[in-house]
Amino acid sequence: MRRDMEWKARRADGRRYRVRVRCFGKQYRFQFKEEDAESWDSRRTPEIADLETLRDTVRRRSQRRQASLEDLARAEDLLRRARGSAGG
Numbered sequence: 815m816r817r818d819m820e821w822k823a824r825r826a827d828g829r830r831y832r833v834r835v836r837c838f839g840k841q842y843r844f845q846f847k848e849e850d851a852e853s854w855d856s857r858r859t860p861e862i863a864d865l866e867t868l869r870d871t872v873r874r875r876s877q878r879r880q881a882s883l884e885d886l887a888r889a890e891d892l893l894r895r896a897r898g899s900a901g902g
Contacts, residue, residue, distance in 0.1 A: 817880070819871050823864065833864055837885065842868065842892065862900060865893040 819835045834845040834854065844864070845854040860868075872889040875881035 819868065819875075821867055821871070823867070833860070833867070835868055840884075840888070842888065860896070862893070862896055865889070865896050869893050 818837075820832065822830060822832050824830050830849045832847045832849075834847070836843045836845075843856065844858070844860045845856045846858045846860075847854045869886070869889045869892075872881050872886050876883060876886045
């Protein structure tokens with residue numbers, strides 16, 4: 815994939831945060847930044863809602879040929895594994 819992806823999200827408690835995803839070496843690298851933070855946090859685990867947004871974003875990009883079907887499969891696999899570990 816050619817470009818980074820970035821979006822804003824809101825937690826259940828109403829706090830907003832930004833998510834940045836970079837595709838590097840066939841892996842997605844997530845970074846998070848709270849609205850009052852100065853630096854990005856790359857150690858936090860993405861929530862299922864973040865992974866769903868990633869999948870939807872990659873799907874839209876693949877329709878415009880800005881992402882490959884392999885990128886989409888990788889995003890769907892991340893979401894599937896997260897849902898499996900959250901349920902078990």
